[in-house]
Amino acid sequence: MNNGMKKGLAVLAVSMAMTTGAAYASPAAVTKADNLVPISAExxxxxxxxxxxxxxxxxxxxxxxxxxxxxxxxxxxxxxxxxxxxxxxxxxxxxxxxxxxxxxxxxxxxxxxxxxxxxxxxxxxxxxxxxxxxxxxxxxxxxxxxxxxxxxxxxxFNEKKENVVTKGVVTSVRSADGYKAVQIQGFGTAGLVLNVGDDTVFVTDKGDKLTFDQLALGQIVEAEHSMVMTMSLPPQTPTYKITVSGYSADAEKLLGTSGTVEEVRTDDNGSQSVTIKGQGLTEQSQSEIVLRLSDATEVVDKEGAKADKKALVKGAKVIGFYNGVMTKSLPPIGGAVKIVVDVEPEAAAAQAE
Known part of the structure; x- marks a missing residue:
């Protein structure tokens, strides 16, 4: 090997060493290849x-x-x-x-x-x-x-809050991974989801302060929320204030079933019962249940306004609320505490008069 070739190889070795050193010094060298997101658009x-x-x-x-x-x-x-x-x-x-x-x-x-x-x-x-x-x-x-x-x-961005007030019966209260929400006016893809945050205010209709944990199925609430809603089903909206009507700390925890009235019965004493088949609102709720109505049973529309019991007919879309006391029959039989009938508020008001 002549001196010229030796010198050329030496220069090449030094160049390779310098290039390798520069690569290790570059921030890109410590970046994982699978994390790189190339942008080639001009x-x-x-x-x-x-x-x-x-x-x-x-x-x-x-x-x-x-x-x-x-x-x-x-x-x-x-x-x-x-x-x-x-x-x-x-x-x-x-x-x-x-x-x-x-x-x-x-x-x-x-x-x-x-x-x-x-x-x-x-x-x-x-x-x-x-x-x-x-x-x-x-x-x-x-x-x-x-x-x-x-x-x-x-x-x-309009910093001024443009609020809307919506009334309804609570059908779901969710809290998971820091996300809290309340659903009203329906269940599943129906109704409205109220997204709440640390600054959302909870009160009774008498002005007493409540907490998120005191919200429950079957409560009638008035929500002050943003005009902005998602295009999802059901729509979701940021909520500033939730007011609970007729709140009682001693109220029993309710279960609920959303579905269709399969049968309406009236016994010899004039007492009425309805069979609801659909979906339970919670894991403990029934997908099918017979609910006996009494004078204390509230029949309301989706906004919580009084409705006529005549709206409880076969095929009607309803949400029935009841306590945990039920028979062991199939379907189980329980007492109706509140039944929400899916009728328009104007129609419900006319029926109730």
Whole structure:
């Protein structure tokens, strides 16, 4: 081997060593390969982003052929006071403010809204260590108003709460993994789900304070909640205040069955009973039960207003509430405490007169 060749190999060895050392020093070298989310789309133009009349320093961009602009997630979220939590393991970020909570994951068109996935047509993209989301994220997930014109996107958020008051009978009380909700006016895909948070107020109709744990099946409540609702079935909405009518600390815990009246019977003494077949509201509730009506049985509509017992006919959609005292027959027989009849409030009022 001549001296020239030896010198060339030596230079090559040094170059390889320097390249290897640089690779170990690079932050990318310690990043797991399966966590990398490559973004290859070309940016055609920059987009100015304005939030509540304030131009953001961070710009968005519009890709060639895209339907909408991409906006900087952190800059937009921080502009409206949202808290962000970045997860390096899966390149996701949690955002929260008041009763709004969502999860955004790089490369996945599945945005979390009230524990449900909602696609927007475009996945979040990580560009130059910044996460970008489609402009529709601000309207569909954060409930803002988006106006996109040319190379500018204007986003506005109405900080003033526009509230709605809805009445109904409680059919479900849920608490799991920090998520709390109350369902009224129906069960399953029917009715309305009231999402509650740490600042939701619970009171009786006399003004006495209650806690979430004091809510129960069969209670008639009045909920003050946001006008904003999800498009899910049932719809969900952030709730500010829940007022319980006729609350009693000594009230017995009720079970419930949602379904259809299969049979209506009247015995020789004039006492009436209904057979309800459907779905139990809780694990302890029956899917089919015979409920005996008494003078103390309340018959109401889905808003909790008084309804006529004449509405209890075969085929009627009802929710029956009863205590745990039942016969061991099939189906079991129990006493009806309250029956919700699925009739329109106006019709129920006319029947009750």
């Amino acid at each position: 940016v055609s133009q920059s987009v100015q982003v304005t939030v509540n009349n304030q131009v953001l320093e961070a710009e968005g961009y519009m890709k060639a052929g895209a339907k909408e602009a991409m906006i900087p997630l952190r800059a937009v979220a921080e502009a409206i006071g949202m808290e962000l939590k970045w997860n390096q393991e899966d390149y996701s970020v949690e955002l929260s403010k008041d009763r709004i909570w969502t999860l955004v994951k790089t490369g996945e068109d599945r945005y979390v809204l009230n524990k449900m996935y909602k696609p927007l047509g475009t996945a979040p993209e990580l560009v130059d260590s910044k996460l970008y989301v489609p402009a529709s994220f601000a309207s569909e997930i954060l409930h803002g108003t988006v106006n996109a014109q040319g190379s500018a996107v204007s986003i506005s």
